[in-house]
Amino acid sequence: MTPGSWASRPERKEMVELLATPAAWPAILLGRAQAADPTDLDAAVRDGAFDGLRRAIRDLGATATIAEIASSGLRGRGGAGYPAAEKWRTAVSIEAPRRYAVANGYGADPACHTDRTLLVRDPFAIVEGLAIAAFAIGASEAFIAVRAEDTDVVAALATAIGEATEAGFLGPDVLGSGRDVFMSVRPVQGAYMLGEETVLLKALEGKRGQPEQRPPYPAQRGLLGMPTVVNNVQTLAAVPWIIRNGAAAFAATGDPASPGTVLVQLRTPGGDGIAEVPLGTPLGEVIALGASLPAGRSLQAILVGGPSGGLLPPAALDTPYTFAALRAAGAHLGSGSIVVVDDRTDLVELVGVLTRFCSSEACGKSIPCRIGTKRLAELVARREDGLARPTDDVLGQDLAADIVASALCDHERLATLPYTSGMRYFASAFDCASRPEPAATEAPR
Amino acid sequence: MNDETFLMSLIPGLGIAKGMALTLHRFFEPKVTIKYPEVTSEIIPKSRGRLQLLYDEWGSLKCETCFQCAQACPIECIDMGGMDTRGRFHVHWGPPETYGERREESALRRSGRPVPDPAFVTFAAVDLSGLDAILESFDHDPAQMLLILEATQAAYGYLPVAALKRISEKTGAWYAMIYGTASFYSHLRFEPAQAVHQAAAVDVHRPSETSYLTALDAALGRDAGQLGQPARA
Ligand SMILES: Cc1cc2nc3c(=O)[nH]c(=O)nc-3n(C[C@H](O)[C@H](O)[C@H](O)COP(=O)(O)O)c2cc1C
Ligand code: SF4
Ligand code: FES
Numbered sequence: 232m233t234p235g236s237w238a239s240r241p242e243r244k245e246m247v248e249l250l251a252t253p254a255a256w257p258a259i260l261l262g263r264a265q266a267a268d269p270t271d272l273d274a275a276v277r278d279g280a281f282d283g284l285r286r287a288i289r290d291l292g293a294t295a296t297i298a299e300i301a302s303s304g305l306r307g308r309g310g311a312g313y314p315a316a317e318k319w320r321t322a323v324s325i326e327a328p329r330r331y332a333v334a335n336g337y338g339a340d341p342a343c344h345t346d347r348t349l350l351v352r353d354p355f356a357i358v359e360g361l362a363i364a365a366f367a368i369g370a371s372e373a374f375i376a377v378r379a380e381d382t383d384v385v386a387a388l389a390t391a392i393g394e395a396t397e398a399g400f401l402g403p404d405v406l407g408s409g410r411d412v413f414m415s416v417r418p419v420q421g422a423y424m425l426g427e428e429t430v431l432l433k434a435l436e437g438k439r440g441q442p443e444q445r446p447p448y449p450a451q452r453g454l455l456g457m458p459t460v461v462n463n464v465q466t467l468a469a470v471p472w473i474i475r476n477g478a479a480a481f482a483a484t485g486d487p488a489s490p491g492t493v494l495v496q497l498r499t500p501g502g503d504g505i506a507e508v509p510l511g512t513p514l515g516e517v518i519a520l521g522a523s524l525p526a527g528r529s530l531q532a533i534l535v536g537g538p539s540g541g542l543l544p545p546a547a548l549d550t551p552y553t554f555a556a557l558r559a560a561g562a563h564l565g566s567g568s569i570v571v572v573d574d575r576t577d578l579v580e581l582v583g584v585l586t587r588f589c590s591s592e593a594c595g596k597s598i599p600c601r602i603g604t605k606r607l608a609e610l611v612a613r614r615e616d617g618l619a620r621p622t623d624d625v626l627g628q629d630l631a632a633d634i635v636a637s638a639l640c641d642h643e644r645l646a647t648l649p650y651t652s653g654m655r656y657f658a659s660a661f662d663c664a665s666r667p668e669p670a671a672t673e674a675p676r
Numbered sequence: 677m678n679d680e681t682f683l684m685s686l687i688p689g690l691g692i693a694k695g696m697a698l699t700l701h702r703f704f705e706p707k708v709t710i711k712y713p714e715v716t717s718e719i720i721p722k723s724r725g726r727l728q729l730l731y732d733e734w735g736s737l738k739c740e741t742c743f744q745c746a747q748a749c750p751i752e753c754i755d756m757g758g759m760d761t762r763g764r765f766h767v768h769w770g771p772p773e774t775y776g777e778r779r780e781e782s783a784l785r786r787s788g789r790p791v792p793d794p795a796f797v798t799f800a801a802v803d804l805s806g807l808d809a810i811l812e813s814f815d816h817d818p819a820q821m822l823l824i825l826e827a828t829q830a831a832y833g834y835l836p837v838a839a840l841k842r843i844s845e846k847t848g849a850w851y852a853m854i855y856g857t858a859s860f861y862s863h864l865r866f867e868p869a870q871a872v873h874q875a876a877a878v879d880v881h882r883p884s885e886t887s888y889l890t891a892l893d894a895a896l897g898r899d900a901g902q903l904g905q906p907a908r909a
Contacts, residue, residue: 421861
């Protein structure tokens with residue numbers, strides 16, 4: 232391998248620390264996170280690993296397993312919050328010679344390391360969750376897709392899968408169920424869009440990574456045309472816990488409409504940290520887990536959801552951290568990233584950075600994606616330079632609405648959020664009259 | 677032929693009568709003149725009009741050679757041929773057999789380049805025996821294309837055109853399809869690593885991620901590289 236070849240790059244070394252959380256908060260995802268060696272199968276089994284798989288196969292069977300997940304109310308952690316059991320039922324309801332189960336561990340947001348932290352600290356939770364999903368939908372092949380740059384994740388998963396196979400939790404005739412579950416790691420790299428499920432499946436098929444129109448959803452027609460369940464790794468890691476402790480115990484945690492916990496990465500002026508947070512916790516309480524602002528600084532805004540997140544004002548601190556409440560406020564759960572923005576930040580510049588990133592990562596397949604996001608980025612750039620045109624307010628509004636209405640995939644829709652939420656809550660900061668005078672020599676962007 | 681159509685075919689002159697009926701119908705139809713452009717005629721929703729490659733206001737071609745249109749065209753009437761963005765080699769849509777070569781030539785003529793194109797024929801020769809072993813190990817399976825391309829890049833340092841052609845030939849995947857895949861993922865490249873790439877080799881993010889993280893931290897007033905520090909000061 233030559234120097235500079237991407238495949239030979241060193242692993243993404245940064246590991247973000249876990250934050251201390253109140254003792255009353257349940258530890259569903261990070262219960263085994265403090266294990267000395269996360270890839271030690273015996274130690275993990277002593278801590279309950281693969282109890283869920285055993286119970287799903289021996290006591291419940293496929294249909295009752297799906298019913299148990301349904302009554303737990305588990306929603307997908309990949310961003311959209313779609314009920315996990317419904318996706319599984321769709322895949323089962325379709326006659327097909329084969330089905331596939333895929334764990335989405337790509338972690339598209341480069342500033343958010345939640346999925347990667349889970350994968351490194353408890354690979355068996357994902358292996359077991361995916362095995363249960365595969366068993367429940369009758370898939371004999373399952374893949375865990377992760378970032379190729381994260382060589383430590385790839386190695387941990389390869390070890391975990393190897394050990395689980397040797398112990399009979401994976402492979403032919405799993406735990407005497409008569410069903411095969413062959414699992415493998417699939418390292419992918421080279422595009423932000425790989426996080427989107429249809430793009431991820433394209434990459435697994437060796438194709439150009441552009442999204443497909445949905446419906447048909449992957450659960451109906453996915454990998455190689457077969458029904459495919461794609462779930463986020465946090466969704467899957469909650470599955471064994473639910474089977475082991477019962478759906479009612481899970482439904483009692485978090486928010487009634489979206490039970491359970493999610494991993495959140497706080498990014499504050501003082502540093503970063505990851506915490507497992509019950510859904511429904513008010514934003515203010517989540518932020519309080521991290522470092523307080525530097526002396527003399529005040530909270531200006533909170534960016535919730537990653538590069539395509541929404542900017543919320545300090546008044547929104549009591550918004551519960553749930554899929555529905557965040558969408559209503561103009562943000563989204565997204566990658567689980569929460570960025571604390573203090574009063575030093577130029578919000579227009581921040582929106583510019585986010586919109587430009589979303590635009591440059593758009594795949595180019597559809598017009599809202601290829602041209603719409605580009606025009607939006609140009610519009611924000613004009614504002615940054617204090618050169619907004621009188622028509623830009625209306626143009627921006629129309630453009631964002633058109634992108635949302637005509638988008639092919641969710642990326643374009645969400646890419647409008649930084650701008651629309653900024654205009655919604657911080658209109659005065661976006662007013663050109665309040666912007667610094669443009670330098671005389673600067674050419675218009 | 678079902679029974680009914682068979683019986684109809686026995687009636688002599690029926691076809692002629694049907695044809696004449698249509699002709700007469702059209703003949704006596706009221707004539708319509710649409711006063712375009714004052715009046716615009718109704719266009720069926722799927723009409724895309726005349727296909728044309730457009731430039732944006734900065735003068736760059738809007739087409740980014742994604743081959744979506746060629747892929748979608750049911751009768752393969754859309755063929756795109758041209759130089760890649762760095763002007764180094766040809767891409768075109770079409771099957772890899774000889775017919776493809778002819779289309780390649782016609783594409784060259786249409787894009788106003790000499791035939792044969794010197795830029796097209798003078799690729800550095802590469803020893804393809806290593807590639808054949810790679811293809812063998814992936815069973816020449818086009819569904820493994822990303823892994824094949826990654827292995828090829830690991831062996832050669834980049835994806836030589838000759839190698840892409842060989843992959844196309846051996847897997848049966850169209851050259852343009854392979855090019856479309858290879859040009860999408862930012863870790864795959866078509867030329868030997870440049871100094872920029874080498875400088876970036878210590879970096880673990882894609883270049884666009886690095887610049888995003890740097891810009892994000894700058895906007896937030898944080899020092900770059902603060903990621904990973906505990907939030908509790
Ligand atoms: C631009 C974009 C990026 C995404 N990135 C991720 C990602 O990094 N990880 C993830 O699990 N889901 C991501 N998703 C969501 C997936 O498409 C998909 O909905 C999810 O993996 C399904 O799992 P769930 O039902 O468990 O949430 C992304 C979606 C979009 C539109
Ligand atoms: S190749 Fe892609 S960008 Fe170019 S004309 Fe066809 S569809 Fe449009
Ligand atoms: S990003 Fe291109 S279609 Fe959604």
